[in-house]
Amino acid sequence: MPNPLRSLFAWLKRRRPAFLRPSLDSRSVQRILQERLARSPEAVEKGNDVLTGVRIGRRLDANLSVIRQLVGDAPDLVVRELVIAGGAGSPSGARAAVVFFDTLSHAERAASQVIKPLLYDAVRDGVQVPADPQRLADWICTRMINTANVETRADLQQLVQDLCQGKTAVLVEGVDVAIVLDLVGYDTRNVEEPMGEPVVRGPRDGFVDSLQTNLSLIRRRIGSPLLRFDRMILGRWTQTPVVIAYIHGIADPDLVQEVRRRLSAIDVDGVIDTSYIEEFIEDTPYTVFPQVLNTERPDTVVANLLEGRVAILADGTPFALVVPTSLWALMNAAEDYYQRWDGTTLVRMLRYALVALVVLLPSSYVAATTFHPEMLPSTMLISIAAAREAVPFSSFTEVLLMEITFEALREAGVRLPRPIGQTIGIVGAIVIGEAAVSAQIVSAPVVIIVAFTGISSFVIPHFNVGIGFRIARFYILLLAGSLGLLGISIGLMLLILHLISLRSFGQPYLAPVSPMRWSELADIFVRLPRWLMRRRPEPVRAPTRRRRDFPAQETGTQGEGAVRASDQG
Amino acid sequence: MHPTRARINPWQLAVLLIPGIGSTAVLGLPAITAAFARQDAWMAPLAALPASALVIWVCGRLAARFPEETFADYAPKVLGKLPGKLCGLLLFWYFFHLDAAIAREFADFLVATAHPRTPAALAAALGGLAAAVAVRHGPEILARLGELFTPIAAALLLAIVGLAYSSMDGSLLKPVLEHGLRPVLVSGFVTQAFTGQFVLLLVLLPSVNGVPAGVKASYGALAVIAAALVLVSVVSLSVFGPLTANFVWPFFKVARVGTFGAVLARIEPLVVGFWIGGTCLKLAVHLYAAVITFAYTLGLRHWRPLVFPMGALMVAYAIGHLNNLVEHHRMLAHFWPPYTQVFQLILPALVLLVAAVRGMGDRREQGPNEGGAIQDGKEARGHGAD
Numbered sequence: 036m037p038n039p040l041r042s043l044f045a046w047l048k049r050r051r052p053a054f055l056r057p058s059l060d061s062r063s064v065q066r067i068l069q070e071r072l073a074r075s076p077e078a079v080e081k082g083n084d085v086l087t088g089v090r091i092g093r094r095l096d097a098n099l100s101v102i103r104q105l106v107g108d109a110p111d112l113v114v115r116e117l118v119i120a121g122g123a124g125s126p127s128g129a130r131a132a133v134v135f136f137d138t139l140s141h142a143e144r145a146a147s148q149v150i151k152p153l154l155y156d157a158v159r160d161g162v163q164v165p166a167d168p169q170r171l172a173d174w175i176c177t178r179m180i181n182t183a184n185v186e187t188r189a190d191l192q193q194l195v196q197d198l199c200q201g202k203t204a205v206l207v208e209g210v211d212v213a214i215v216l217d218l219v220g221y222d223t224r225n226v227e228e229p230m231g232e233p234v235v236r237g238p239r240d241g242f243v244d245s246l247q248t249n250l251s252l253i254r255r256r257i258g259s260p261l262l263r264f265d266r267m268i269l270g271r272w273t274q275t276p277v278v279i280a281y282i283h284g285i286a287d288p289d290l291v292q293e294v295r296r297r298l299s300a301i302d303v304d305g306v307i308d309t310s311y312i313e314e315f316i317e318d319t320p321y322t323v324f325p326q327v328l329n330t331e332r333p334d335t336v337v338a339n340l341l342e343g344r345v346a347i348l349a350d351g352t353p354f355a356l357v358v359p360t361s362l363w364a365l366m367n368a369a370e371d372y373y374q375r376w377d378g379t380t381l382v383r384m385l386r387y388a389l390v391a392l393v394v395l396l397p398s399s400y401v402a403a404t405t406f407h408p409e410m411l412p413s414t415m416l417i418s419i420a421a422a423r424e425a426v427p428f429s430s431f432t433e434v435l436l437m438e439i440t441f442e443a444l445r446e447a448g449v450r451l452p453r454p455i456g457q458t459i460g461i462v463g464a465i466v467i468g469e470a471a472v473s474a475q476i477v478s479a480p481v482v483i484i485v486a487f488t489g490i491s492s493f494v495i496p497h498f499n500v501g502i503g504f505r506i507a508r509f510y511i512l513l514l515a516g517s518l519g520l521l522g523i524s525i526g527l528m529l530l531i532l533h534l535i536s537l538r539s540f541g542q543p544y545l546a547p548v549s550p551m552r553w554s555e556l557a558d559i560f561v562r563l564p565r566w567l568m569r570r571r572p573e574p575v576r577a578p579t580r581r582r583r584d585f586p587a588q589e590t591g592t593q594g595e596g597a598v599r600a601s602d603q604g
Numbered sequence: 605m606h607p608t609r610a611r612i613n614p615w616q617l618a619v620l621l622i623p624g625i626g627s628t629a630v631l632g633l634p635a636i637t638a639a640f641a642r643q644d645a646w647m648a649p650l651a652a653l654p655a656s657a658l659v660i661w662v663c664g665r666l667a668a669r670f671p672e673e674t675f676a677d678y679a680p681k682v683l684g685k686l687p688g689k690l691c692g693l694l695l696f697w698y699f700f701h702l703d704a705a706i707a708r709e710f711a712d713f714l715v716a717t718a719h720p721r722t723p724a725a726l727a728a729a730l731g732g733l734a735a736a737v738a739v740r741h742g743p744e745i746l747a748r749l750g751e752l753f754t755p756i757a758a759a760l761l762l763a764i765v766g767l768a769y770s771s772m773d774g775s776l777l778k779p780v781l782e783h784g785l786r787p788v789l790v791s792g793f794v795t796q797a798f799t800g801q802f803v804l805l806l807v808l809l810p811s812v813n814g815v816p817a818g819v820k821a822s823y824g825a826l827a828v829i830a831a832a833l834v835l836v837s838v839v840s841l842s843v844f845g846p847l848t849a850n851f852v853w854p855f856f857k858v859a860r861v862g863t864f865g866a867v868l869a870r871i872e873p874l875v876v877g878f879w880i881g882g883t884c885l886k887l888a889v890h891l892y893a894a895v896i897t898f899a900y901t902l903g904l905r906h907w908r909p910l911v912f913p914m915g916a917l918m919v920a921y922a923i924g925h926l927n928n929l930v931e932h933h934r935m936l937a938h939f940w941p942p943y944t945q946v947f948q949l950i951l952p953a954l955v956l957l958v959a960a961v962r963g964m965g966d967r968r969e970q971g972p973n974e975g976g977a978i979q980d981g982k983e984a985r986g987h988g989a990d
Contacts (some may be wrong), residue, residue, distance in 0.1 A: 059762055105775065237794075262950060294792065332688075407718060407862040408874070410870060411870075412870060518722075518730070519719060519722075520719070520877060521714055521730060521880060522730075523877065524876075524877045524880035524881055524884075525730050525731070525733075525734045525880065527881075528734050528738075528749075528881050529734055529737060531752060532734075532737060532745065532749060533739065535741075535748045535752070536745050536747055537750055543748070545748070545752070548751070549749075549752045550613070550747075550748055550753065552753050
């Protein structure tokens with residue numbers, strides 16, 4: 036069928052009045068649903084399309100059996116059938132059922148706040164249970180149920196969706212809507228200090244894996260009612276709730292619109308972590324530098340919101356994304372803003388100097404010893420020459436060998452369980468460092484340089500930008516080993532050119548430095564005292580729309596499981 | 605993208621022009637001027653100031669008359685199709701030749717100072733590659749590169765001067781004006797070959813936000829370059845005296861002798877590194893100018909595909925058109941100054957004069973559509989083949 040025609044039909048289907056929609060009351064609808072579910076998995080591939088537009092019926096048994104079938108008779112689905120004690124109107128009482136997943140909801144709260152009122156409070160003297168089904172539903176919502184958040188649902192698909200996200204449903208015989216209550220409760224980590232971004236001074240709470248808690252951590256810090264949370268659902272199968280947070284009035288509306296657009300263009304099977312989102316919304320996919328800031332600190336997110344940026348949070352991960360960002364923001368630690376400005380300024384300078392060393396020190400050593408010995412002071416040259424005398428390799432090979440060893444040690448240290456991790460440290464330091472020098476496989480200066488470079492790479496506050504610089508180090512090293520000083524210069528120039536041409540949601544990556552915006556330099560290399568930073572950073576212009584979006588994840592790859600990343604075609 | 609659609613601000617223009625013109629002059633120029641004016645060589649940049657300011661003024665007037673067009677677009681309208689196209693090609697040739705000279709200088713310097721066993725062709729090719737990559741990113745990125753590079757390079761230059769302070773001897777600058785003004789004016793004429801490179805504005809000004817502010821920024825850039833050249837000449841002369849004329853890159857030697865006690869010495873690798881960066885930037889700016897002029901003279905719609913081939917040709921010409929360093933420097937000192945005047949001053953001034961006489965580029969006539977220019981280009985190409 037041609038595309039416009041199909042969308043027209045879809046539109047008509049969505050728009051038809053309620054009485055035209057199939058209801059669970061009709062046996063044929065039930066049968067079709069059963070058949071569809073019983074068929075091979077490919078037929079269900081399209082997810083919840085099976086259910087589109089189906090209404091909840093009046094007959095309780097039919098509703099319950101369809102729900103049971105839909106979740107495959109899940110052992111954790113609780114269906115508590117009960118009778119709302121009859122008053123004068125209906126002596127036999129109305130049959131009802133409370134449905135929820137006890138893995139996602141509080142069973143005790145369901146018992147005390149829903150089941151108990153319906154069973155016992157309804158039989159007290161003077162309580163009139165309405166006989167009319169429509170009024171019965173209203174009566175239950177307003178009089179009986181003891182929770183804050185009550186909604187009604189007429190759509191089967193929505194109801195099942197809500198159940199799967201931990202809501203509790205009350206279905207009543209003769210009523211064609213379900214009453215949905217929020218009794219969500221499951222175990223999460225406690226709010227604790229984030230491991231990846233510790234501070235000496237400053238707020239100590241970090242995001243946890245639950246979206247609700249994370250939003251509360253943000254909301255608690257921003258008293259203004261203009262804080263906005265835009266909710267959307269991402270992931271075809273995981274149906275992960277994702278929230279775009281910004282402050283209305285500070286954030287550029289175009290930016291918010293573009294974030295929304297890029298997020299809604301994502302079509303993947305699942306969103307397990309915000310890094311899944313990050314890869315889809317980056318401006319330039321082919322680069323080693325991250326263009327989105329990720330943090331698990333609510334205070335960092337709030338500070339960024341106050342500067343007009345937009346945060347993206349997803350359920351199930353403590354990492355929030357912040358866009359747009361710049362290289363300088365990625366080089367700042369949260370603590371920079373909590374310590375005194377003078378100390379922070381010096382620490383920042385140290386950090387930038389060390390990053391320069393990370394990229395340039397090994398390559399400078401290789402270039403100087405291989406191509407330009409005349410550039411070293413003579414005493415230093417002699418001592419280096421003496422140390423290198425017995426070493427069989429060129430200094431490029433030496434440095435490369437040691438750099439790879441260091442990276443291997445680092446990776447092993449991260450992956451190993453903590454008690455064994457220390458062993459790796461000892462093996463690395465003593466066996467490899469000391470033994471390699473005394474066996475004259477590498478010279479002592481190389482060990483010093485590589486160790487120092489390694490330590491320097493850990494001062495970069497954001498791990499992922501550190502990875503970018505570490506990769507850049509190898510690229511410059513390769514050029515230095517083949518072309519000496521010329522290679523370093525040209526390589527560095529191309530690297531800087533690349534950094535300049537990067538954009539994060541349209542904002543230049545090196546923004547307040549290049550292009551220069553004087554008023555914002557107060558928070559880049561130095562941090563001026565807070566009373567001098569009076570201007571909020573302004574976006575240079577509306578973010579550019581990315582030219583194309585990534586293709587959707589392909590369906591029909593059964594057996595391979597989920598296709599993890601879709602190629603850019 | 606037509607260059608007029610790129611947007612750089614006046615500050616960016618200034619910091620792009622400073623290394624885009626000054627970077628080769630800083631190292632080598634004092635030797636050439638000292639050969640003519642001896643201890644008075646430091647006055648050469650001052651003597652060149654009026655003529656260079658005239659170049660900026662002419663370019664500024666042209667840009668004000670034709671605010672949305674490059675030279676290649678309006679020259680055919682002013683002079684008539686064939687002469688206009690010829691002028692465009694001449695300007696292209698100037699940028700191309702100058703770019704080749706820069707690449708040659710780049711390669712010679714590297715081979716002479718840091719990479720004695722590297723073939724000059726490889727060095728020039730690498731510089732050309734980096735420049736071409738930069739140019740393909742467009743003028744905005746070039747300008748931002750200048751923004752990052754210029755302040756640090758300026759700091760380095762001042763640091764070298766500071767380090768050389770202990771070796772300076774002011775008496776080497778005396779006697780002032782021993783042979784009168786004539787040698788100073790001759791060396792100023794030589795300097796004008798460098799500072800006159802502001803003719804770049806014919807290509808860059810249409811991309812700037814606001815032509816008057818851009819012109820003002822260019823005067824600022826000229827002042828900075830002239831000050832830097834005076835400083836460099838004074839330092840070179842007061843360190844080496846009459847020897848200055850015998851070196852090829854006297855300021856590099858200054859960096860070599862400069863020390864701060866035992867704490868800081870041998871910063872010449874830094875100088876080489878920065879000079880490579882600055883010269884690549886200069887290569888890139890002129891390559892951009894050459895490509896733009898060529899593309900719009902011939903009425904091409906896209907200039908980007910031309911960048912790499914043009915860069916390769918430029919490098920080949922740089923290596924092939926001269927045999928060695930000595931030839932290159934003789935050319936720079938004797939042939940180059942009068943030769944470049946044709947393109948830097950006479951050509952734009954001629955177009956401006958004709959435009960003024962014909963009263964073209966009035967407010968009402970501004971901003972003719974691009975399509976017309978491209979149409980013209982196609983026809984002119986047909987004429988050229990006759």
